[in-house]
Amino acid sequence: MKQPLNRRTRILLLTCGLVVLFIMLRYFEHSQVYHPGRSFDATGAELGRPFEQVHFKSGDGVDLHGWFYPATTNSPNAHIGLVYCHGNAGNISHRLDTCRALLQTGMAVFLFDYRGYGKSSGRPSEEGTYLDAQAACAWMRLKGYANTNLIAYGESLGGGIATEVLLREKLGGLVLQGTFTSVPDLGAELFPWLPVRWISRIKYDTLSKLPKVTVPVVVLHSRGDEIIGYHHSQKNYDAIKSPKFFCELQGDHNNPLEDRKSFVEAINTLLTMMATNAPAGK
Numbered sequence: 001m002k003q004p005l006n007r008r009t010r011i012l013l014l015t016c017g018l019v020v021l022f023i024m025l026r027y028f029e030h031s032q033v034y035h036p037g038r039s040f041d042a043t044g045a046e047l048g049r050p051f052e053q054v055h056f057k058s059g060d061g062v063d064l065h066g067w068f069y070p071a072t073t074n075s076p077n078a079h080i081g082l083v084y085c086h087g088n089a090g091n092i093s094h095r096l097d098t099c100r101a102l103l104q105t106g107m108a109v110f111l112f113d114y115r116g117y118g119k120s121s122g123r124p125s126e127e128g129t130y131l132d133a134q135a136a137c138a139w140m141r142l143k144g145y146a147n148t149n150l151i152a153y154g155e156s157l158g159g160g161i162a163t164e165v166l167l168r169e170k171l172g173g174l175v176l177q178g179t180f181t182s183v184p185d186l187g188a189e190l191f192p193w194l195p196v197r198w199i200s201r202i203k204y205d206t207l208s209k210l211p212k213v214t215v216p217v218v219v220l221h222s223r224g225d226e227i228i229g230y231h232h233s234q235k236n237y238d239a240i241k242s243p244k245f246f247c248e249l250q251g252d253h254n255n256p257l258e259d260r261k262s263f264v265e266a267i268n269t270l271l272t273m274m275a276t277n278a279p280a281g282k
Contacts, residue, residue, distance in 0.1 A: 033157070033183060033202050034124045035089035036117040042093040047100055058115065058135040062128070065119035066112030066136065067092055068143070069099065075106030077271055080172075081145040083136045084111045085129075085158030085165070087178075091118030095155070101257055102153070104264050105271060108145070112136045114161075126202050133165040148172040151270065154179055156228065156253070159236075160204030167212055173274045174213060175267065177220040177256055178249075180232045181207035189229065210239040216273035217242060218266050220256060222249035243273045 044051050044067045052068040071078035082102055086095050092111040102109050114129045115122030122128065133152070140150055151173040154162030159179025166174050180186040182205040184197045210217075217240050221233035237246050247266035251258030 032187070033088060034116070036114075036124060037090040037094070038118065040091065040093040040118065042096055044093070044096075046096055047103070049103070054110070054112070054139065056135055056139045058128070058131045060128075060131055062115045062122040062132070063120065064112060064115065064132055064135060065092075066110055066139075069103055069109045069111075071108040072103070072106040077106040078108070079145070080105075080107035080149050080151065080271065080274075081140045081143070082107055082109045082151040082153050082175075083133065083140060083162075083165075083171075084109060085133050085152065085154045085161040086111070086113075087156035087158055093118070097257060098155070101260055101264055102267060105267050107151075107271070108143075110136055110140055126204060129161045130164050130168070133161050134168060137165065137169045137171065146172075151175060151274075153177070155256075156180075157204065160206045163206045163209050163213070164204075166215070167209060171215065173215055173270050174217045175220065175270060176206070176217065176233065176236060178222070178225055178228050178233070178253055179206055179219075179236060180204070180228050181235050186228060186232070207236055207239055210236055211241050213240060214242050216270055216277065217244045218270040218273075219244065219246045220249050220263070220266060221246075222251050222253075222256070222258075224251055225253045227253040243277060245269045245273065 050070060054066040054068050056064050058064055091113050095111055099109050099111055113120040114124050114132045116124040137150060147170055150171045152162035152166045152171050153175040155177045156179060159176040162174060183202050184200040187200060188197055219233050219237045221230050223230045237244060247262060249256050257263055
């Protein structure tokens with residue numbers, strides 16, 4: 001006859017089960033937030049203009065990689081530099097079309113990969129991505145760009161990174177493209193059957209940080225975004241107290257340039273706000 005498990009054994013089995021469940025939840029959360037791509041679809045030269053292969057280190061010593069595109073010669077915006085914080089998937093080679101549109105404004109653009117993405121070493125984490133973006137800003141300062149002339153551009157997940165880094169580095173402007181209010185907010189919508197708000201450890205709480213921003217902000221979002229709902233950007237925009245401008249994009253989540261003209265005009269609006277520090281409104 002099978003003997004029942006004693007109390008000590010039951011507690012041990014329950015503890016082991018909870019540990020396994022915790023590890024599985026952490027792995028699931030990490031895999032949903034980060035989708036790094038190591039394979040490159042471009043070399044960086046496809047834009048047909050000079051650029052620099054950049055290798056630099058984060059504050060905690062992680063090796064990072066990026067592409068720097070200098071400003072257009074004799075451009076009135078040549079003193080402005082943009083640090084591009086990309087979304088959760090792929091790498092910098094998948095952002096060249098957006099980079100081309102940004103370069104139309106005449107400013108410089110620095111595309112970089114977070115740890116674990118592209119040619120950057122390490123494994124992504126929330127604090128790690130903040131440190132990586134801070135390192136990108138530091139590299140731009142070494143190129144001669146003052147903090148007040150630097151823009152943090154955040155695409156999707158990158159918006160959560162750009163907002164935090166803008167507060168840490170006191171930069172001159174912020175762009176949020178298709179950005180969520182927070183990871184727990186988005187997760188609760190995507191996985192309504194899970195207690196996301198209770199188990200989430202990765203936050204990227206953009207919404208709570210935006211009232212602290214004191215520099216001009218442009219918010220970009222499309223109603224056709226099938227991944228991050230338009231209402232996220234509406235809430236983010238309402239939370240901003242500094243000069244701001246909202247541009248409604250066309251297309252889906254991964255295609256912000258269906259209306260390229262409006263996209264470029266919105267970025268130029270930010271540059272004007274940075275120069276005058278006056279609200280543009282909507």
